[in-house]
Amino acid sequence: MKEIHIDQEKYERILQAALVQFAAGGYQKASTDKIAVEAEVSKGLIFHYFGKKQVLYEKTISHVIDFLNEQSQDLFLKNYTDLVEVVVVSTQHKLKLEQKYPEYIHLLISAYAEKETLPKEIQMKLSLYLEQNMESANKLFQNIVKQLPIKADITEQDVVQLVSGVFHQIYTESLYYLNTHPEITEIKQLQFLAERAEIYMNILQNGFLMKKTSES
Secondary structure: OOOOOOOOHHHHHHHHHHHHHHHHHHHHHHHHHHHHHHHHHHHHHHHHHOHHHHHHHHHHHHHHHHHHHHHOHHOOOOOOHHHHHHHHHHHHHHHHHHHOHHHHHHHHHHHHHHHHHHHHHHHHHHHHHHHHHHHHHHHHHHHHOOOOOOOOOOOOHHHHHHHHHHHHHHHHHHHHHHOOOOOOHHHHHHHHHHHHHHHHHHHHOOOOOOOOOOOO
């Protein structure tokens, strides 16, 4: 196979232009013509470097995922002592990321919104990203649960699985909402789901039954 000599500066410009176009129009509507114009390269060069639109999208998604993972490393390294705090801090973190890197977040939102219509390779990459996030979250939950005064008849693992189940439920609701509301492009439009997650965590951590008062 003939080796492709890549001009790194042009390659980066193409990825950045692709990021903007894919974030705005999604995979199906994004135009390689517009990407070429914005990157100030020929359309032929894009296909020379990436072969086809799907590969360009995969490379762009990979870049976004790697970048956001790097930006979120500190989030999983902090010492939390409260489940509700995790929800609040992670929500604030996502909002800050969106303010600072809007195209990155918007691309990820659009990718999940049209996930079922994307090529299988991209679906797998998005699923892997979620699995890695859930694995990191589970480790975080385990560290928090160890510090909580859990009742003697309840195991730490059961609590972790319950908390993970709540996070998975919120994720499922998020995907459903994105699929049924294609106009959603910003994290703040999903704020109600973060608030719901906070309510769920409060109930898990503090219970939902009123304490019985002793009869006089």
